[in-house]
Amino acid sequence: MITLRKSTERGNANIGWLNSFHTFSFANYYDPKHMGFxxxxxxxxxxxxxxxxxxxHSHRDMEIISYVIAGALEHKDSMGNSSIIRPGEVQIMSAGTGVTHSEYNPSNTxxxxxxQIWIMPDRAxxxxxxxxxxxxxxxxxxxxRLVVSADGRDDSLMIHQDANIxxxxxxxxxxxxxxLSPNRHAWLQVVKGELSLNDVTVAAGDGVAVSDTEKLSLQANKDAELLLFDLA
Incomplete structure (x- = not known):
């Protein structure tokens, strides 16, 4: 089963300095049909x-992943980390017992x-x-290219969950x-461009939930960038 989540159907919060589109319920956007996958x-x-x-601001008991598409993001946290994240880089933060961090656009122009991706951990x-x-x-x-996994294999970043990105x-x-292995599920998030997933057209900002379908065929209709989640 393949279920398309159109970009135009997402929640939106535009407060001037931040324009954010929510695939799943978040903050003031609540949709009981879209609480996560x-x-x-x-x-x-x-x-x-x-x-x-x-x-x-603070988080706890969440696996937090940042994927920069354009520009640069400055990160600082209570663990003493200070870094700049740019396109091609993936950042993970296991919040665990609690961490405070800030995220900032250091550019003047x-x-x-x-x-911003959150995955629930397998332990607290x-x-x-x-x-x-x-x-x-x-x-x-x-x-x-495997970039996130539960065991850090193939030079991927490790998270506390049975999930591969x-x-x-x-x-x-x-x-x-x-x-997909039997009893596994997938989520496809299109970052840029347009592609077909098993003949379903998926464009930038769209997401697709996949269950009970083991073979996924991805073909780019235009130059495309994507993230594929393999989930238990």
Whole structure:
């Protein structure tokens, strides 16, 4: 079963310095039909104005992943980490017993455009941790590059959940296939461009929930960027 979640149907919060689209219920946006998918709880597509950002705020018991699409995001946290995240980089933060952090657009002229992703952990009260890695275009072009996993294999970032996240860039006409194991589920999030998933057309901002379908065929109708979640 393939269920399309159109970008135009997402929740939206536009407060001037931040324009955020919510795939699932978040903050003041509530839709009981869209509370998450499997362990995937949040996918927010955020655009942050130059020189603005989220001040210090706290999280606990959540696996938080940032994926920058354009621009740069400055991160600081109570664990002592301070970094800049740019396109091609993936950041994870296991909030565990509690962590405070801030996220800021350090540019005076450019927007930062990113996805904020939350995955519910498989255990509570773990020690907070932070990691960040760069995955160059050539490692993602025409293939599914594992960037997040439960065991950190293949130079991926580790999270506390049975979930795999793959990143890919597809040129127009390129096709890749992915085989889901029995009783696994998938979520496809299109970051840029347009592609077909088993003949379902999916465009930038769209998401697709996949259950009871093991063979996934992805073909780019236009140059595309995507994230594929393999979930228990």
């Amino acid at each position: 499997r362990q995937l709880r949040v996918i927010n597509e955020d655009k942050i104005q130059p020189g603005r950002g989220f001040g210090a 450019e927007l930062v455009h990113l996805l 009260k773990v020690e907070p941790r932070y990691a960040q890695k760069f995955y160059p275009d050539e490692k993602r072009q025409g293939k599914l 793959y990143a890919s860039l597809l040129a127009a006409g390129e096709q890749i296939e992915y085989q």
